[in-house]
Structures are given as structure tokens and as C-alpha cells.
Amino acid sequence: MRKTTFPQIPGFDLNAGPIGLDDPKTVRASRRRGSARWSKDEDDLPEQLRDETLDRDLLRTLGLMGGPRARSGEDLPQLQPRAVQLVGFCATRTVHGECWEIVARPGAQRIRYRFNDEGDPERVCGGRLVQQSSRRWPSMGDLIGMIDSSEFATGYTGLVFWCLAEEVSERDARPSDLIGAVSVHSQFYPQLSDWYDIAVRAWAAEFEQTGEIDSCPDTISLVESFLASQRETSDGR
Secondary structure, eight states, X not given: OOOOOOOOBTTBOTTOOOOXXXXXXXXXXXXXXXXXXXXXXXXXXXXXGOXXXXXXXXXXXXXXXXXXXXXXXXXXXXXXXXXEEEEEEEESSSSSOOEEEEEEEEOSSOEEEEEEETTOTTOOSOOBOSOOEESSOOOHHHHHHHHHHSEEETTEEOSSHHHHHHHHHHHOOOGGGGTTSEEEEOSSOXXXXXXXXXXXXXXXXXXXXXXXXOSSOOHHHHHHHHHHHHHHHHHTO
């Protein structure tokens, strides 16, 4: 992964690397299967919910009591030793709350990346990360570039906006109604969730202005322009 300098965007440091990779608690949290537990502090979880992968009997009970969403993300594949979930994604408004993720596994000389989708356990849909490995951990800007440019499936570029654009084109949804429809979480890049919240707002605002839907936006340019226009509007009052 080449060293890249990213623009200064208020509220975000795109040139910063990950934090917490040397913290055992953070690493353990990053290995949990299940979106309901991704953002929870270990000390706030009951003992039986702290394992990386929950007992299958417990999962069945949760499914019976809480419905399909109760096991959202629990069907992601178990991680290999030393691997961490770099980023987790979850559809927040579907029946099953499907999840997908970028996994990183450091080796002797390179960090290897893998894309997992619990809706495609046999890996037949063609999901592929644009970056397969690197010598150093990605900066936040590098990671955003990976998210925006990777293929969720063959013909679907971007790990966030592909499904939002499909909701607009196939189901006539309004982009402004899709804010929050995909959650983004990272133990190591705590600003990433806020980044994609603003990016979706910017994407929806762009649609309101142009009437055109962008299925795979470059969110760095998108957010930079959106925040600049907001500052101009604020300064002009």
C-alpha cells in the first residue's frame, strides 16, 4: 500500500493509522461474530456473550426469541488465528440484518485482506477487495479507498453504496430515506462510522441537486465537497 497524503477534512484525520492493535481487549472485540456485539465493551457483556463465536444452542434460542436479526453477523466465518475484523458492515433495515466485513491477517512480511459476506458463504458472488495485501496497516484514507473501490459482488462496486443505489433504482427509494440503512463499524478506526454517516448524507444531498444516482462514489471527494458547501452556506448567512 503506497504512502498517500489525503486532504484535511474537518473532524477527520484520513492520514491516521489504526489504533488499538496492541490492546488485547480491542483485538478480542474485533474478532466477535455478531453485529449486536461489535460496539459493546467487553465488561458490559454477560460472560456467555463474550466469546468470539456464540454456542449454536444459544444462537438457536436467540433466533427463536428475537427473530432472524438476533443472529445478525453471527454466521460470518470464524476468523483464523491473528486475524481481526478491520471493518464490519450491516444492513440495518432488512429482516435478517445481513453483515459483511473486511478481515486483516498480519503475516511475517505482509498484511493479508479478505472479504467475507455471511449471505454468500460459498463465495460464488465474486466479491473481491481491490487491495489483497500490504506491507503496512492502512491509513483511514487508504481504508476508505478500499471500501469504495472493492467489489461486493461481480458488477457491484463499493461495499456501502451498491445496495443503497439498488434501493433507489429498483425500489424507487429516496436516498434521504436510506441514511442509516447500512451501518459501518471498526474497532481500530473509530471515525469510520461517522465518516460513512456523513458520506450517505452527502450522497443523498447530491441526488437532490442533480437527480442522478452515483452507485460507487469516491466518498473522500464527496464528503470534502459536501462539507465545503455547508461551510459556504453557513458563512453566507
